[in-house]
Amino acid sequence: MIEVKWFPKKGRGVVAKKLLPKGTFIESAPVGSFSSEQWTLIKKTDIFKYCFVIPSEYSDKQHVNGHIVFGLSSLCNHSETPNAYVKWIKDEIGLWAYLIALTDIQSGEEVSVRYTNIDEYFLATEFI
Known part of the structure; x- marks a missing residue:
């Protein structure tokens, strides 16, 4: 369904x-978490x-x-107009990231998402 490729400058x-039609469940992946410290x-x-970062957690920083x-x-690379998003799911096993069209x-076509914390990327202007 998806594969990894190399992109100049990215x-x-x-x-x-x-x-991948709109709404397609592309991938489910386990998530490892770490504290703010x-x-x-x-x-x-x-x-x-x-x-x-999870948008709801990042909003108040x-x-x-x-x-x-x-x-x-x-x-997945960043885009201001992404064609996919990550849905965060917590279940009895732990936290999961679902990639959805x-x-x-x-x-x-490249699958892109919007980075919640794009303002923290030192070289962001090189890949936006």
């Missing part, structure tokens, strides 16, 4: 291997660019936890 990204340290490492998604969702995504 690095790795995710591409649709076939048409650990998040402060993680921001200083290369791991930061693969981390997520107080005690923001960080999350690492163990799936291809972590390789926001619009129809054509075969060969």
Whole structure:
């Protein structure tokens, strides 16, 4: 359904291997979480660019936890007009990231999401 490809100036990204109609459930991936104190340290490492924040937690920017998604969702690049989004699901096993098509995504098209914390990316202007 999706695959990883290399994009100049962006690095790795995710591409649709076939048409993904709006609302398509693309991927489910387990999530590892860490505290706001650990998040402060993680921001200083290369791991930061693969981390997520949950929009509802980030809105007040107080005690923001960080999350690492163990799936291809972590390789989706940012777009101001994304064609997919991450839905956060908590169940008896733990936290999950569901990647869902926001619009129809054509075969060969890059799958993109909107980074909640784009303001924290040092080189954001290079990949927006």
